[in-house]
Structures are given as structure tokens and as C-alpha cells.
Amino acid sequence: METPLLENQSSPTLCRRSLIESKKLWHLAGPAIFTSICNYSLGALTQTFTGQVGELELAAVSIENSVIAGLGFGFLLGMGSALETLCGQAFGAGRLRMLGIYMQRSWVILFCTALILTPVYVFSNYILKLVGVYDELADLAGEFAIWMLPQLFAYAANFPIQKFLQSQRKVMAMAWVAGIVLVIHAFLSWLMIMKLDWGLVGAAITLNLAWWLVVLGEFGYILIYCTDAWTGFSWLAFKDLWGFVKLSLASAVMLCLEFWYLMVLIVIVSKLPDPLIPVDAASICMNINGWDAMIALGFNAAISVRVSNELGAGDAKAAKFAVWVVSVTSVSIGIVVMIVILCTKGIFPVLFSSSTAVQEEVTKLASLLGITVALNSLQPVLSGVAIGAGWQAIIAYINIGCYYIVGLPAGILLGFKFNFGVEGIWGGMIGGIALQTLILIGLTASTDWKKEASQAESRVRKWGGSLEDGNGSVENNHVAHE
Template sequence: MAMDTPLLLDNNEESGDYVEEGKLWNLVERFGFESKKLWKIAGPAILTSLCQYSLGALTQTFTGLVGELDLAAVAVENSVVAGLAFGIMLGMGSALETLCGQAYGASQIRMLGVYMQRSWVILVTTALVLVPVYVWSPPILRLIGETTEISDAAGKFALWMIPQLFAYAVNFPIQKFLQAQRKVLVMLWISAVVLVLHTFFSWLLILKLGWGLTGAAITLNTSWWLIVIAQLSYIFITKSDGAWSGFTWLAFVDLFGFLKLSLASAVMLCLEFWYLMIIVVITGRLTNPLIPVDAISICMNINGWDTMIAIGFNAAISVRVSNELGAGDFKTARFAVWVVSITSVSIGIIVMIVVLATKDYFPYLFTTSVEVANETTKLAALLGVTVVLNSLQPVLSGVAVGAGWQSLVAYINIGCYYIVGLPAGIVLGFTFGFGVEGIWSGMIGGIALQTIILIVVTSITNWKKEAEQAESRVKKWGGSIVSNDYN
């Protein structure tokens, strides 16, 4: 990746879209103009993420009303088995954010359909590879410390949830395909309608008819496949403004190169997706871990909901950067990075203030235990810092995806998270006896280091060179060939 110039705009740089660059008022106008573009993508993307996140959360809530074992089975399957698959599928599907976004920006519209089909081939194959994890989940869960009773119940539920695995494989490429074209409202409406249906049928099957885990599996599988079918119907009927022109054998061309980018995306996102989840596992190794585990689980729950906002901005900046680089407008891509970073960090600071202001009260929304609430209050400061860091870090990851830097960021994540942050947390928590506060503090250090490195990388990037590489990437994977073939 070529680098040479700082991210800030020079006063004497020219811009095709704006005049008198460098004047404060003009900068404010530019900021507002770019913010509108970002929020048109980020707003629906945030709500879509919340709707889809709520499918599993509602299923877990309804099964919790049936019994403790049913709740444990769904919770463990969702967080461990399906969580593993979700992270891998989402990560591999994110390769389309680079390719579809840049192809769309370069006006190679028909290539988006080809890219989506290539991603389907790779993700469905990956789903087949992951099926044994679902089949053999009971011994895997016992290996990581779950009881035999919970492992067997979760393993049984995992078998029933294999259809969801393949829904992931089809869904994520579709979402990146639509997202690159800024058709995020379509995804939002579909997800919202499915969520309403999911809520009603979960109540009907799980509680009213008493089907328990069977009803949970039926509703959750059906809901995910309804999302897939509805999105596919929209694409097939509308042709997505020319981005879909039917199935083609070009989907099998250069799969190896496509697989490399998909794997880099998967590694990059999975390393981030699983990092904070590891805190809960490590905390469970403490002496008398029940109260610390409950407290940190409450904090991770709040952080998880806040992450939905960051995911929306991640999607928005990925689309903006890839579109503008694909169109060759590197200055707008660079300015978009500044706008989304300032916006996201501002929201993170507001959330941090709310967390700190309510630290003596919000724990009681999740627990009736005074001991757990007090421990959660002690962790509020660490939660606040994490919220601020996580408001910027996913945005910078979105920039990386939009520009195609997945491999570089994967190496940065490995170094910062698993070579620095995780060992630091273990040493502080166990060797120095700081407990859960030490574990979390060390891992925050890893996030802070990664964020600083990504800020430096983004700041010294030669965006003009990135635009040229985007053009080369589109041509390399058949953009000009397909365009000529269809003309």
C-alpha cells in the first residue's frame, strides 16, 4: 500500500465538487454534505443490524421463559457455534465491500452480480466445511468447559440450526451487493417485517403451542431464510438497476484470487469479532468467577448494542471509500474518512458520558444482585473507554475494507490483540492479581494500540495511488471484459 501524504486537505488542492477550499464555512458545508451521504447509508445499516441482531436475542428471550436448560442451550449455540459461523461468514462476505463498492464506483455495474455469485460459491463451500462443527458440537463444547447437560442440549439445537448456517452463506453476499449500491432501505424494510413476524411466531410456537427448542429452531431458521428469499426476490424482479443480469459461468473465474481476499477479510473481522468475547472466557478462570463473569457479561451486552452503531458506520464508510476510489475521486474518499471518524467518535463520547453518569443505576436493569451491580459499577470506567475506542476502530476497519487492505489489518490485529493485548490482560489479571479489571485493561491496551496504528496508516495513505489500484483491481477481476461482453 502506497503512502506519502497526510489525510488533511491542503488549502491549495483543487476539488471538482467544491470551490474555495480551505475557507471555514466551505469546510462546514462540505462536512454537512458528506454527513448526509454517510447517514443515508449508516442510518438504515444500523437499524438493519439491530433487527437482525434481535432475531437471535428474541429467540433466546422466549426460550428463557420455557426453562433454564432451554435458555442455556440457545445461548451457548448462539454465542459459540452460530457465533463462530457468523463471524467467518460475515468476514468472508466482506470481501464484496471492496470489490462491489469499487466496481460500482467505476460504473462496472454488471460486475456486482458476478462478484456476488463468486462469493456464494466460496461461502456455501465454507458452510459445508463448517457443518461438522455443528454435528460434533457436544464434545467441542465439553472440551471448552461446558457441562455435559448443557453441551448435549446445545448440540441438539445446533443440529437443528444447520439451515441457518447456509442462510448466512447466501445472505451476506446479498447484503454487500445491495449495500454497495446504497440500497440499504430495502434491507431495512425486509429485516423489520421479518422481525415482527419472528416475534409473533416465536411466541406462538415456543410458548403458546409449547414446542420449546423445536419451535425456536423453526422460527429462527425460517426468519433468516425469509430475509434471504425476500432480498433475492427484489434482486431478481428489479434486476437491481442492471447489477443483476442472471447466473453466469464467470462466477467460477479467478476463484483463487477471490478466495484470498475473502479469507483475509474473514481473518481481519473474526479477530476483532471474537477478541472481546474472550474476556468472558478468561474471566471464568478466576477464583470465585460467578460475580465477575455476570458483571462483565452485562458490560459486554451494553457494548454489543453500542457496536451496532459502529457497524452501521463501518458499512457506510466502506461503501463511501470503495465507491469514490472506484470512481477515481480520491480526495472525496479521504474527506469521507475524516467526516465519519469525527461523527462516530462524537457518538462514542456521548455514550461514554451516559455510561459514567448512570453507572450506579444501569446494572439493575440486568440484575437484582447487589454484589453483581457493584462489580459492574466498578467496571463502568473501562466500559466507557471501550465504547469510545470501539466507536473509531470499526470505522477504520471499514476504511480498510473499502480500500482493500484486509491482509494488512489482519496482521495488525494479530499483533495488537493476540500478541500484546491478550497476554497483557492475563498478566495483569492473574500474575498481578488485578482480576477482571486487569484482564479488561490489558485487552483495552491492545485495542488502543491497534487504533493508533490504523490512524497512522490511514493518515499517511496516498489516496491517489489507492484510486489507481482500485481501477486496476476492477480490471483484474474482469470488469472491463464483462462490460465489453455485455455492450
């Protein structure tokens, strides 16, 4: 067991404090990054294999992954992210039994949400045509979306499980499941899409199967190894649902506004003249950006757990210090990835498409991709701080202003009015990301962490911490600083 960072050392140097905190963060972030990359690679590999089938198939899968599945993914992930605040702070306060209740409440809400989203999948071809996607592409993407409905409900099952495990720092189990499923998915994708020539049908079968294997693997682990936090299904899952829904909706709006922002780039690009090549090129860049974003998303999960655990335990100084350590670490990695992209911009496009025209367009977009990667190395981390502290509603308003009032109109103006095409659209949207990042930096720097710790204690009591038995007070000192 590690020595508490700030209380039990007489005068630790900044370097030593940073090393201790970095060790705690990487213990969480390393497996979380690996898990995020593996889970994201399920869809990305499907896109890569279909890219070898044809340009239209690649565009259809890209549209479905980015817009339709992206909508479901973003909304359900956001709804499930309420658990990062509640489970993390309850774990920090030693209220272990409440974690299982929170997860079940989240399942009820997310499965109902998935049912509400089902018509979006069923009628997605009409929706895509309505926003300007040309008929042939919209029809094929809409057909693929209907085949991908099982994935939507896998999201609803999986996200609460992930937050339940993350809040207890059981991230290695998630990493093992994700890695094994990715290997299975890669083999089955090659077999069904390339070898058996099943095309989009094979892509849908393998992708749906992969996500449900993730759900079954992680839930099986919970049944065996999480008996303190999981005591079986309970009617308490249906208690205080409306209040839980409100917090879930705030989380959903916050994350959806972020997640959809760059995904909508594909839709806007599809309205350019002769859009097939730009759509394919932009989707490849978004694919790479998504892989890199999984690194920041891993840090997002890690800092959310660290902040919520420390605030739940009442240690404001440790929460504040964790924020600065993870920010420096993530930005450093983002800069390295940006340099790699810029140095290989004439090479990596070949891996994603056999079309020379698409490869050349990707090379042109590489500089914008590099800038986006650098900015996105910090922004998701600060969003993780917001989730850990319970600031979802505030961040939602910031996202609306920066992304949809500033960035998106600027991109449309540059792309269509000034005829800069896909480069102009993307460049304008980068401005929105930069503005949001600056505001989040200011918000984080001005935070009163003692006040946040006090609010975390109130939140644990409000959301059912009093239902925990007396063991909670015994566990508290051990759980918070393991």
C-alpha cells in the same frame, strides 16, 4: 443529483463540505445502522427471552451465540466482505454487470465454507469442554448449536446479498426487510419461548426462521429492482475462483480476528471459579456492546461504500475527506452512548436478568463496557476504510499483534495471575483494542489516497471489469457521485 463535492465548487468552506459529505454518509449509514441493529437483535432478543427461562439456559444460548455462531458469523461475514472492495469499486467504475457475478462467486465460496464449518457445530460440546467450559453448560450449548445449523447457511446466503445491495447504496430495502423480520421474530419468540414454553427448541426455530426470512426478502428485492446488476445465474461465477478465495480469506481473517476477540471473553470467563454468574453478566455486557457496535458497523458499511466508490471513480480527495467526516461522527456518538451506560448502570441490568447476583455483577462491569463502547466507535470505522481500500491482509497482521499477542495475554494475566477476575480479563483485552485503534489511526493518516485510487482501477480490471460492455464508461460519471 448532488454537485460533486470537490470538483464543481470554487472554494467550498470546510463546514459546507462536511455537511455535504455527512449527508452522503448518513444516507448510507442511517439505514445500514438500522439494518445492523435489527439483524443483531434477532440473536440478542433470543438471549433476552431465554434469560427469563433460567440462568443455565441464558449461559448456553450466550455461549452458542458468542462462540459457535460467532465463529461462523465472523468467518462468513469476513469472507463476504471481499465484495465490499470488489463490488464497491466496480460500482464506482460503472461496471454494474460484474456485481451479480461477484455475488455468485461469493455464494459458491461461502456455502462451501459453511459446509466446512458444519462439524464445528456438530461437535461443539466437545470443543467447548476442551477449552474449559464445564460439562453441563457445554452439553446444553452444544445441543443448541446443532439446532442452529440452518442459521449458518443463512449467513452464507445473506452476507453476499448485503454487500451486493450496499455497494449500490440500496440500503433502504435492507432496512425495511430487517425491520419487518425483527417484529415477526419478537412476536414468535414471545409465543414459542414464553407462552408455549418451548424453551431452547422454540428459540432455535424462531431464530433460524428469522434469518431465512431476511435472505428471502432481500433476494426477492434483487430480482425485481436490481436488473442492471443482476442478470441471472452465470457460469462466470466459477471463473477465477481461487483468486477470489484468496481475497475472501484475507477479509475473513481480518474481520474474524476482530469479531472473535471480545467473543472469546465469554470462554475465558467460563474458566473462572463459580463461572455461571460472571458468564451471564459478561454475556449481557457483550449483548449491549454488540447493539452499540451495530452503530459503528453501519458506519463501517457506509465508509466502505464511500471509499470504494470514490476510489473506483478515481477521486482520491473525496475518499480521504469521507474518512475524516465519518470518524468524527462515529466517535461523537460513541462518547454519548458511553455516558448513557455509565449513568444507567444501576438500571439496565434488570432488563436482561431476574437474578440479583447477575444484575450486581453487570453493574460492576458497566465502566469497562463504557470504555469498550467508546473505543469501538472508531475502530470498526477504520476497518471499513481498510475494506473499501483493499487493505485486508495488512489489517489482519495488525489484529494478530494487538489482539492476540498483547491484549489477550494481558487479560489472562490480570484475570487469573493477579486475581482481578472478569474485570481484569476484560481490562487487559481493552488494551489490545486501544493499541489497534492507535495503529489504524496512524495508517489511515499516512495513506497516499492518489495511489489507492490508481490501485482500485487496476483491481477492477483484474477482477473482470473488462467483461462489462460499453455502457460502463457512460455510467461511470453518473454512478460515482449520485
